[in-house]
Amino acid sequence: MPNYRRAFIPGGTWFFTVNLLERNNNDLLIREIDLLRNTVRAVRKRYPFQIDAWVVLPEHMHAVWTLPPGDADFSKRWRLIKSGFSRALPKTEYRSNVRKMAGERGIWQRHFWEHSIRDETDFERHVDYVHINPVKHGHVARVVEWPYSSFHRYVERGIYPQNCGGDLDLAVEGDD
Template identity: 25%
Template sequence: MRTRYKILNPEALHFVTSTTVNWIKIFTEDKYYNILTDSIKFYQKQKRLRLVAYVFLPDHFHLLLQSDELCNVMKLIKSYSAKQKIRQLKSDGKESILKLLKENKKEYKTGRTYQVWQEGFQPKTIMSEYMYSQKINYIHFNPVKLELVTDPTEWKYSSAEYYVKNKAGVLSLDLD
């Protein structure tokens, strides 16, 4: 069932995580990651979110962000990216992945054929400088932990390179 999250302080930074249904690795090519980056860029341009750190991985993503309407923005990002991902998978003839997304769809989700994302996004309010640093390190070292790279700055879909080398990544950060 859908879980409602109560955001007690919408002005605070939040660490959020979203995971693909059953941890299916569906973000395997640049064009699939671009679906996520385009969605987040859209809400950045609308000033509906302020992005501080990010990482996109084959089966989940983490963001450190602020939004006055966090629940709604996350819902919109996940909804848009799911629709675009399904469209792209169909266009690419990725029947085996589509089959998995269909088989792993929750039974009560009757209005759709596929489910891309697990429900919720597990928001955690950043309460201290220590927690802020811990979450940024967690975000940036996730690709290393998963053995996708040996150095956090090598992962293209992360803000690590900005933090270490002051080099822009696939998304701009709102650090002001």
């Protein structure tokens, strides 16, 4: 079993990819978007963090967060989001014997992928990647058409134009 090493940078900004365990034909995250939003809101209330960008797709999500000064514990926040979301759902998913023995649900992949944002260019590229993801996966033709994205907040602030299509920078490779 690999020994995962995470860099902890207090007050850092991070890009994340979080996946459902079963990604094929699974629309759980958008079907239960209100539950996900409420869970994130509850975790942020107890353990604050700034959401710089976020997109929720049917079976995975990407986010860019900035943690408060002196705080580097993004893992706790993801654990609470994933467990809070899972606990609120009926137990209907398939669970392997390993997951049953560990007392785990069969909803989320155990790990998530994170990348520490290094500078402003890195930040901009990852935020663009977050927002272009629904186009990349063929869910919509234009970024503005996807409702589960912080893209709309960026339009309101004048950072992106409303008519932005599928032409954001795709130079960042994510762990999809």
